[in-house]
Amino acid sequence: MMTTFCRWGFVSALWAVAVPGFAVCSASPPSTESGTPTSQILFNIAPGGYPPYTVINSDGSVSGIMWDVMTTIASANGLTVEARQIPSKRVDNFMLSGELDATMRAIEWTHKPEQFAFTEGVLKAQDVIFSTRKQPLALSSIDDLEGTILLTHLGYRYPMLEAHLEAGTIRSIDVPDGQTMFRRLAGAERFNGLVFNRRAGEWIIQHNNWQETFIREPLVLEETDYRLMFSPQWRPMMSCFDETLLQIKQDGLLDSILARY
Numbered sequence: 001m002m003t004t005f006c007r008w009g010f011v012s013a014l015w016a017v018a019v020p021g022f023a024v025c026s027a028s029p030p031s032t033e034s035g036t037p038t039s040q041i042l043f044n045i046a047p048g049g050y051p052p053y054t055v056i057n058s059d060g061s062v063s064g065i066m067w068d069v070m071t072t073i074a075s076a077n078g079l080t081v082e083a084r085q086i087p088s089k090r091v092d093n094f095m096l097s098g099e100l101d102a103t104m105r106a107i108e109w110t111h112k113p114e115q116f117a118f119t120e121g122v123l124k125a126q127d128v129i130f131s132t133r134k135q136p137l138a139l140s141s142i143d144d145l146e147g148t149i150l151l152t153h154l155g156y157r158y159p160m161l162e163a164h165l166e167a168g169t170i171r172s173i174d175v176p177d178g179q180t181m182f183r184r185l186a187g188a189e190r191f192n193g194l195v196f197n198r199r200a201g202e203w204i205i206q207h208n209n210w211q212e213t214f215i216r217e218p219l220v221l222e223e224t225d226y227r228l229m230f231s232p233q234w235r236p237m238m239s240c241f242d243e244t245l246l247q248i249k250q251d252g253l254l255d256s257i258l259a260r261y
Helices: 065-076 088-096 159-167 178-187 198-207 232-250 253-260
Strands: 040-044 080-084 102-105 123-132 149-153 171-175 193-197 214-230
Touching (some): 088 102, 123 178, 159 214, 178 198, 178 214
Antiparallel strands (some): 123 193
Protein backbone atom coordinates (compact mmCIF):
# COMPACT_ATOMS: atom_id res chain seq x y z
CA MET A 1 0.00 0.00 0.00
CA MET A 2 2.90 2.36 0.59
CA THR A 3 3.67 2.44 -3.12
CA THR A 4 0.66 4.69 -3.63
CA PHE A 5 2.38 7.42 -1.65
CA CYS A 6 4.56 9.87 -3.53
CA ARG A 7 8.28 9.06 -3.53
CA TRP A 8 8.99 12.39 -1.89
CA GLY A 9 7.43 14.02 1.12
CA PHE A 10 7.40 17.80 1.06
CA VAL A 11 7.11 19.27 4.52
CA SER A 12 5.91 22.85 4.67
CA ALA A 13 8.66 25.28 5.56
CA LEU A 14 6.90 26.44 8.69
CA TRP A 15 8.04 26.17 12.27
CA ALA A 16 6.08 23.86 14.53
CA VAL A 17 5.04 26.49 17.05
CA ALA A 18 1.95 28.65 17.27
CA VAL A 19 2.22 31.64 14.94
CA PRO A 20 1.97 35.12 16.51
CA GLY A 21 -1.34 36.78 15.67
CA PHE A 22 -3.40 33.59 15.86
CA ALA A 23 -5.24 32.32 18.91
CA VAL A 24 -3.60 29.41 20.73
CA CYS A 25 -5.63 26.20 20.50
CA SER A 26 -6.65 24.51 23.73
CA ALA A 27 -7.31 21.13 22.06
CA SER A 28 -4.60 18.55 21.37
CA PRO A 29 -3.90 16.79 18.06
CA PRO A 30 -4.13 12.99 17.86
CA SER A 31 -1.47 10.95 19.61
CA THR A 32 1.21 8.89 17.91
CA GLU A 33 1.81 5.23 18.72
CA SER A 34 4.19 6.31 21.46
CA GLY A 35 1.44 8.37 23.09
CA THR A 36 2.84 11.81 22.26
CA PRO A 37 0.73 14.32 20.27
CA THR A 38 1.52 14.27 16.56
CA SER A 39 3.19 17.35 15.12
CA GLN A 40 2.40 16.68 11.47
CA ILE A 41 -0.59 16.51 9.13
CA LEU A 42 -0.33 14.09 6.20
CA PHE A 43 -2.29 15.93 3.52
CA ASN A 44 -3.47 14.44 0.22
CA ILE A 45 -2.69 16.79 -2.67
CA ALA A 46 -3.95 14.34 -5.36
CA PRO A 47 -1.68 12.48 -7.79
CA GLY A 48 0.09 15.11 -9.85
CA GLY A 49 -1.66 17.84 -7.87
CA TYR A 50 -4.98 19.54 -8.61
CA PRO A 51 -4.13 23.09 -9.72
CA PRO A 52 -4.82 25.72 -8.57
CA TYR A 53 -5.84 24.03 -5.31
CA THR A 54 -2.63 22.00 -5.02
CA VAL A 55 0.30 22.63 -7.36
CA ILE A 56 3.48 20.56 -7.60
CA ASN A 57 6.22 22.93 -8.72
CA SER A 58 9.21 22.04 -10.89
CA ASP A 59 11.50 21.84 -7.85
CA GLY A 60 9.17 19.38 -6.11
CA SER A 61 7.75 21.92 -3.68
CA VAL A 62 4.00 22.29 -3.24
CA SER A 63 1.82 25.37 -3.41
CA GLY A 64 -1.80 26.13 -4.31
CA ILE A 65 -4.89 27.58 -2.67
CA MET A 66 -5.75 24.67 -0.38
CA TRP A 67 -2.11 23.89 0.36
CA ASP A 68 -1.47 27.49 1.44
CA VAL A 69 -4.59 27.50 3.61
CA MET A 70 -3.71 24.13 5.15
CA THR A 71 -0.13 25.12 5.96
CA THR A 72 -1.28 28.41 7.47
CA ILE A 73 -3.84 26.67 9.68
CA ALA A 74 -1.33 23.99 10.64
CA SER A 75 1.42 26.46 11.52
CA ALA A 76 -0.95 28.57 13.60
CA ASN A 77 -1.71 25.45 15.63
CA GLY A 78 1.90 24.27 16.06
CA LEU A 79 1.83 21.69 13.26
CA THR A 80 3.61 21.04 9.97
CA VAL A 81 2.19 19.54 6.77
CA GLU A 82 3.56 16.76 4.59
CA ALA A 83 2.18 16.11 1.12
CA ARG A 84 0.89 12.74 -0.02
CA GLN A 85 -0.40 11.79 -3.48
CA ILE A 86 -3.21 9.28 -3.03
CA PRO A 87 -5.62 8.13 -5.79
CA SER A 88 -9.14 9.37 -5.08
CA LYS A 89 -10.59 5.86 -4.73
CA ARG A 90 -8.20 5.06 -1.86
CA VAL A 91 -8.37 8.33 0.08
CA ASP A 92 -11.24 7.44 2.42
CA ASN A 93 -9.75 4.07 3.36
CA PHE A 94 -6.34 5.62 3.96
CA MET A 95 -7.89 8.22 6.23
CA LEU A 96 -9.91 5.71 8.21
CA SER A 97 -6.86 3.45 8.63
CA GLY A 98 -4.68 6.30 9.92
CA GLU A 99 -2.33 6.39 6.90
CA LEU A 100 -3.57 9.83 5.86
CA ASP A 101 -4.82 12.76 7.93
CA ALA A 102 -6.52 15.15 5.55
CA THR A 103 -7.66 15.93 2.03
CA MET A 104 -9.75 18.61 0.30
CA ARG A 105 -13.39 17.71 -0.13
CA ALA A 106 -16.98 18.93 -0.01
CA ILE A 107 -19.36 17.22 2.39
CA GLU A 108 -21.77 16.65 -0.50
CA TRP A 109 -19.16 14.65 -2.42
CA THR A 110 -18.38 12.30 0.45
CA HIS A 111 -19.80 8.83 1.03
CA LYS A 112 -20.69 8.58 4.72
CA PRO A 113 -19.43 12.07 5.63
CA GLU A 114 -20.23 11.41 9.28
CA GLN A 115 -17.10 9.24 9.40
CA PHE A 116 -14.91 12.30 8.91
CA ALA A 117 -14.36 15.76 10.34
CA PHE A 118 -14.74 18.88 8.19
CA THR A 119 -13.70 22.48 8.55
CA GLU A 120 -16.01 25.28 7.56
CA GLY A 121 -15.92 26.07 3.85
CA VAL A 122 -12.65 27.52 2.60
CA LEU A 123 -14.14 28.78 -0.67
CA LYS A 124 -16.93 27.98 -3.11
CA ALA A 125 -16.33 25.26 -5.69
CA GLN A 126 -18.31 25.73 -8.88
CA ASP A 127 -19.03 23.19 -11.60
CA VAL A 128 -19.43 25.01 -14.92
CA ILE A 129 -19.52 24.34 -18.64
CA PHE A 130 -16.62 25.19 -20.93
CA SER A 131 -17.19 25.38 -24.69
CA THR A 132 -15.11 26.46 -27.68
CA ARG A 133 -15.09 29.97 -29.09
CA LYS A 134 -15.98 28.45 -32.48
CA GLN A 135 -19.08 26.73 -31.06
CA PRO A 136 -20.30 28.66 -27.99
CA LEU A 137 -23.43 27.38 -26.29
CA ALA A 138 -24.69 30.68 -24.77
CA LEU A 139 -26.40 28.83 -21.93
CA SER A 140 -28.97 30.41 -19.64
CA SER A 141 -30.47 27.22 -18.14
CA ILE A 142 -29.78 23.50 -17.94
CA ASP A 143 -32.58 22.88 -20.43
CA ASP A 144 -30.43 24.63 -23.04
CA LEU A 145 -28.09 21.64 -22.83
CA GLU A 146 -30.67 19.24 -24.27
CA GLY A 147 -29.30 17.47 -27.32
CA THR A 148 -25.66 18.12 -26.41
CA ILE A 149 -22.76 15.74 -25.86
CA LEU A 150 -20.65 16.75 -22.85
CA LEU A 151 -17.26 15.54 -21.68
CA THR A 152 -17.33 14.75 -17.96
CA HIS A 153 -14.70 13.78 -15.41
CA LEU A 154 -14.40 10.04 -14.80
CA GLY A 155 -15.63 9.11 -11.32
CA TYR A 156 -17.47 12.39 -10.68
CA ARG A 157 -21.21 12.88 -10.20
CA TYR A 158 -23.21 15.85 -11.47
CA PRO A 159 -26.55 15.90 -9.62
CA MET A 160 -27.93 18.83 -11.63
CA LEU A 161 -27.51 16.83 -14.84
CA GLU A 162 -28.60 13.39 -13.62
CA ALA A 163 -32.24 13.60 -14.72
CA HIS A 164 -31.25 14.67 -18.23
CA LEU A 165 -28.51 12.04 -18.45
CA GLU A 166 -30.89 9.29 -17.34
CA ALA A 167 -33.52 10.46 -19.85
CA GLY A 168 -30.92 10.61 -22.61
CA THR A 169 -31.65 14.26 -23.44
CA ILE A 170 -28.00 15.01 -22.59
CA ARG A 171 -25.21 12.56 -23.36
CA SER A 172 -21.90 12.39 -21.53
CA ILE A 173 -18.53 10.79 -22.17
CA ASP A 174 -16.21 10.23 -19.22
CA VAL A 175 -12.59 11.36 -19.52
CA PRO A 176 -9.87 10.63 -16.90
CA ASP A 177 -8.36 14.12 -16.49
CA GLY A 178 -8.90 17.79 -17.19
CA GLN A 179 -6.11 18.31 -19.75
CA THR A 180 -7.47 15.47 -21.87
CA MET A 181 -11.01 16.86 -21.60
CA PHE A 182 -9.98 20.21 -23.05
CA ARG A 183 -7.87 18.64 -25.78
CA ARG A 184 -10.70 16.35 -26.85
CA LEU A 185 -13.19 19.21 -26.88
CA ALA A 186 -10.89 21.26 -29.12
CA GLY A 187 -10.24 18.36 -31.45
CA ALA A 188 -13.73 17.05 -32.16
CA GLU A 189 -16.74 19.08 -33.25
CA ARG A 190 -19.16 16.38 -32.11
CA PHE A 191 -18.52 17.39 -28.49
CA ASN A 192 -20.42 20.49 -27.41
CA GLY A 193 -18.74 21.24 -24.11
CA LEU A 194 -17.16 19.89 -20.96
CA VAL A 195 -18.11 20.01 -17.28
CA PHE A 196 -15.33 21.01 -14.92
CA ASN A 197 -14.47 22.94 -11.80
CA ARG A 198 -14.33 26.65 -12.68
CA ARG A 199 -10.98 27.51 -11.09
CA ALA A 200 -9.31 24.30 -12.25
CA GLY A 201 -10.59 24.81 -15.80
CA GLU A 202 -9.46 28.43 -15.91
CA TRP A 203 -6.02 27.36 -14.65
CA ILE A 204 -5.69 24.80 -17.47
CA ILE A 205 -6.72 27.36 -20.07
CA GLN A 206 -4.34 30.01 -18.76
CA HIS A 207 -1.31 27.76 -18.39
CA ASN A 208 -1.74 26.28 -21.87
CA ASN A 209 -2.41 29.67 -23.52
CA TRP A 210 -5.81 28.44 -24.68
CA GLN A 211 -7.64 31.72 -24.04
CA GLU A 212 -8.48 32.04 -27.74
CA THR A 213 -9.78 28.47 -27.93
CA PHE A 214 -12.17 28.07 -24.98
CA ILE A 215 -14.75 30.12 -23.10
CA ARG A 216 -16.56 29.55 -19.83
CA GLU A 217 -20.33 29.50 -20.16
CA PRO A 218 -22.24 31.72 -17.67
CA LEU A 219 -24.32 28.83 -16.31
CA VAL A 220 -23.19 27.45 -12.93
CA LEU A 221 -24.33 23.84 -12.54
CA GLU A 222 -23.45 23.49 -8.86
CA GLU A 223 -21.84 25.59 -6.13
CA THR A 224 -20.51 23.84 -3.05
CA ASP A 225 -18.42 24.69 0.02
CA TYR A 226 -14.93 23.32 -0.58
CA ARG A 227 -13.48 22.27 2.78
CA LEU A 228 -10.57 20.54 4.43
CA MET A 229 -11.64 17.03 5.42
CA PHE A 230 -9.83 15.25 8.27
CA SER A 231 -9.75 11.72 9.60
CA PRO A 232 -12.00 11.25 12.67
CA GLN A 233 -9.04 11.37 15.10
CA TRP A 234 -8.72 15.09 14.31
CA ARG A 235 -12.31 15.96 15.25
CA PRO A 236 -11.35 17.71 18.55
CA MET A 237 -9.19 20.14 16.55
CA MET A 238 -11.93 21.35 14.22
CA SER A 239 -13.01 24.30 16.38
CA CYS A 240 -9.38 25.49 16.52
CA PHE A 241 -8.91 25.02 12.78
CA ASP A 242 -12.17 26.86 12.08
CA GLU A 243 -11.12 29.73 14.33
CA THR A 244 -7.87 30.08 12.40
CA LEU A 245 -9.72 29.84 9.09
CA LEU A 246 -12.10 32.60 10.15
CA GLN A 247 -9.17 34.81 11.07
CA ILE A 248 -7.50 34.09 7.72
CA LYS A 249 -10.67 35.32 6.02
CA GLN A 250 -11.15 38.37 8.23
CA ASP A 251 -7.51 39.48 7.94
CA GLY A 252 -7.61 39.34 4.13
CA LEU A 253 -5.04 36.54 3.96
CA LEU A 254 -7.41 34.23 2.08
CA ASP A 255 -8.01 36.96 -0.52
CA SER A 256 -4.23 37.30 -0.91
CA ILE A 257 -3.88 33.54 -1.40
CA LEU A 258 -6.65 33.49 -4.02
CA ALA A 259 -5.04 36.40 -5.86
CA ARG A 260 -1.82 34.38 -6.29
CA TYR A 261 -3.64 31.69 -8.25
